Amino acid sequence: MRVVAIGLLVGAITAAVAVLIPWLPDQASEEADWIDFVFWFTTVICIMIFALVAAVTLYSVFKFRVRPDDDSDGPPIHGHTGLEIVWTAVPAILVTAIAVVSSVALAHNESIPDDHLTVQVTARQFVWSFKYPQYGGIESGILYLPKGRTAELRLNALDVIHSFWVPEFRQKQDAVPGMETHVAVTPTKTGRYPLVCTELCGLGHALMRTKSIVLEEAAFEKWARDRQGPSAAGSGG
């Protein structure tokens, strides 16, 4: 049917335009690369489907609309087995494809190499604190990370649930009191990125913001050495 073809064509054009618009913030981690691929894959499929639905709806309304005093009935079509099979099977195939792509991306983003940096993240109302056990247990209120090295964040909360999120890393993980949760980040770009709490945690929730600063490997090592310094490891940042 022509309207379906038109719908798909409009969808393809819209999807092409949509891909060019920067919906997402900058990418600053390897994980973001994978997540963005899943995002765009899903976006293209979804725009096509919406364009199809919108095209058929609008076409129907303009083509088959009658005046209020029209008393006639439409043709008594009760169904069409072939069509029903198509619109059961096609969405099933599409969502399977999305599920497969998602699973691959997830598996990749969950894998952590052996030489990773470990950061203990502690959340409490309404402060973040980051501790580096491999560097004498230094602590910081800002998350410093070296570029190109996977960091495993081990999160814990002291009072209520908080949630760690750096939009540029795309990674998010709740910090839950009474248990440890994990998330991996492999920064790919130096810079300063906002780090926010995304789980409603009380009166100061909106202000539970800090930064993540990604440094070159050498600069990170220097920062860590300076921080360890002569004045006793473990002093607050």
Next chain:
Amino acid sequence: MTETAVHPSIQPAHGTPKPPPTGWRRLLAPGWLRAPWMTALFFAIGTGIVVGIRSLAGYDPVWDWVVIVTVAGLTAAPIGFLAGLGAFDYWTKYALGAPTEPEDHSSHGAYSWRDYFRVNTDHKVIGIQYVVTTVFFFLAGGLLAMIFRAELAKPGMQFLDSQTYNGTISVHASLMIFLFVIPAFAGLANYVLPLMIGAPDMAFPRLNALSYWLLPIAGFMMLGSFFWPGGAFGAGWTGYAPLSVVGTDGNVFFNMGVQWAGASSIMTALNFLVTIITMRAPGMTFWRMPLLVWANFSTSLLVVLATPFIAGSQFFVLFDRVMHTNFFNFDEGGYVLGYQHIFWFYSHPAVYIMMLPGFGIASEVISVMSRKPIFGYRLMALSLIAILILGFSVWAHHMFVSGMAPWLRVPMMITTLLIAVPTGIKVFSWLATTWEGRIHLNTPMLWALGFVSMFVIGGLSGIFLGAVPIDIHASDTYFIVAHIHYVLLGGSLFTIFAGFYYWFPKMTGRMYNERLGKIHFWGTFLAFNATFFPMHIIGLQGMPRRVSDYDPQFGNWNLVISISSFVLGASFLIFIYNMIVSWRRGPLAPDNPWRANTIEWQVSSPPPVFNFDQIPQVVGGPYEYGVPGARHAVFNGGEEHAVKPATESERPEH
């Protein structure tokens, strides 16, 4: 509101009401004179129990106001109110072995506006009670949204403090979900479902009356939390522990409000199930039921199976606060994530509780207004059942970033994405129903088609959120806020309006103003998209949800959103004006203004008190538009031409 026109032929059928009591005895008669003192009495008894036990046990302080408000204010006093109103009179007499009064039907039907303010057992009166009450709480919830959108219009804190902000967003969501969307569907179905299946009333009219009166209690409880010292509950409508345990004492108003609203839902759902299973008219086989009936059948199954879980989750939180149990106290072995598992085991099915009845309404409206049979009737019904079953296997998709067992993510993603298949079947079938139809683009149809297109956007953003990697980025951001509003506002609310306009002539006996209805639709439709579409963008860009303040980079979009939301709010004033004026002075409605086949349109508008003078005989499917000579139901034993008389074996037992 005003009196509905009374059909002259429908005075009570059996017996006459007793003469009303006089003098001080009026205080003993069920009603608004007995309710206040019984409320106070039960409050006093509750307080006495708490204070008595605490002083006997030597607890300090004896006057613990949080415990007193929980036991006396939020539990005992509402029971006293219901008892005073007369909701339990018949059952109490029965249970005590006293002679029960023979049913004189004096509590049935509405002859003046006062009859809407008492325990009324007529499903049509209860339906209107539900609808008017839910619209009231919709406006209350909407006003709260206007307040916090004003606060969010620019970055920084303007005129709300954090506690008030958290309170307004939490009460807004709780009212919209528990006091508007869920009961508005229950109210519409209460009115039309017995008529649609040819039943004289619901199966349990007294239970039906009780389930309505629980609702205002829940609503005023949630609103009342604003007046409690410390402020309203502020842990969001999801009330995650431990924040809901350690946060303000206003949380007990949420914990208990949900119990009352949940009890109301469960009672109504049981009533619908028994009514649908046992009270269908002769010839009304399951495969001849209108899809609205199918939808409410599926919804009621969901409610009955799932609602006890949210009741449990809220009791755990309440007990942790007032009884110092340790369900979610992690220092004492409590399990914080346990709350989320139990909560979402209800609250994901609740999403379908809030959507399936809307699917039913859309099916009715689209078929009638397209003058065509619904496309793929059986698959439409079966896909409701598929959503019902799948709906129980997806709760953990709300918890992809919660720290739950990682292996659970991929299976839950697969079941979540699979729900797109039955949902897609429904969407494509609605579109196919309009194809080559004779489309009457009136107000109900505009809302129904608006629903299809907006719900598809909400469903597709649901695919994004179902895919674990995208959800990790988008979870707890404004993308979620956009998604739920496309589903619950563009989805549920649009179908509720489709239903309000579609059945308004039947419920009130008058026609609404078509022109105002269309202005209302276009105002809401445009302002809705301008309000919620940008939220997808700022969410992906990095704005978390439930924040009273935000990074200045989101300032421009938030200003656009706030202005649009005020237009959206204003558009509902057109609706209110249209409903009030049309109800009072609208032109009288014909019995069947839409030329629909379903049974509720074959009786007068409004219908007789006992619905049918003769029980209808169902002789065919509900949507046989365009089939020459086809009938869905006939009266008078089918003297008129019928396509296919029902055989004896098709008749359900009565």
